[in-house]
Amino acid sequence: GMNADRVASTPAKKALKGKALGTVIVSLQQTKLDHLASLRFFATIDEVMEKLADEMELDYDKVGVPYCYPRPKDKVFWGKRCHVSKAMPIVGRCYESKTSEPKLYLSGSCYDALPPQEMDRYIELEKPNIKKNAEMVDVFDVPYDQNGKLLPEGKRNAMLRLDLRKDARVVMTYGSFKGDKGKILGLNSQGHFQIALKHDVEKEYHHGQKHRPTSRRTMGRFMVEAAVKGQLDHLPFVNSKKNIK
Secondary structure, three states: OOHHHHHHHHHHHHHHOOOOOOOEEEOOOOOOOHHHOOEEEOOOHHHHHHHHHHHOOOOOOOOOOOOOOOOOHHHEEOOOOEOOOOOEOEEOOEEEEOOOOOOOEEEHHHHHOOOHHHHOOEEEOOOOOOOOOHHHOOEEEEOEOOOOEEOOOOOOOOOEEEEOOOOOEEEEOOOOOOOOEEEEEEEOOOOOEEEEEEOOOOOOOOOOOOOOOEEEEEEOHHHHHHHHOOOOOEOOEEEOHHHOO
């Protein structure tokens, strides 16, 4: 058989000797390795992974439901910044200080980590005030510096404000477009960000952009999600100084 079969057969045989957990096979059809499998599912991988994610209480995009971020939409507290994690917006449970001025906010996980005697200092907000905070929709705090470089752990007290609202000004931070400026045009039909860039017609771009004064790009919300989580090595752009208030 194919050498790739060893990916399944080797751990399966080790499991028979108590040296591994074994092999899981997911397929609608029978395979010649079924008798060696520790777990055997006659289903599609999507069906099995969905059931597994539900059992593990993991957040994932349901089949047929368009991707969105932040999610769920009805639990996004736009403009509210957790004063512990520094994340903004707060998604899910949000707590507000009872007495502090200005008000302090906590995400659900940060609230749960408080000592019992400090929990009474906060009150849980029932639901986001969408109308009141509409002007802060699509404004995020991300763990990067003003040059788009990822901040190291432990040095994220000063998060970067990333404004992705319509007409926000941006400047590219790396690659052949580095230094080029643009603005957010708005959202496309799928809710991703459309960006108009202005190029230097005298600059030699490695992909043949020379003499083309402008171009349009799309930044998916999945990239915004990765940026908020600090999973990008570098932000593709930051807001220009003219846009920072």
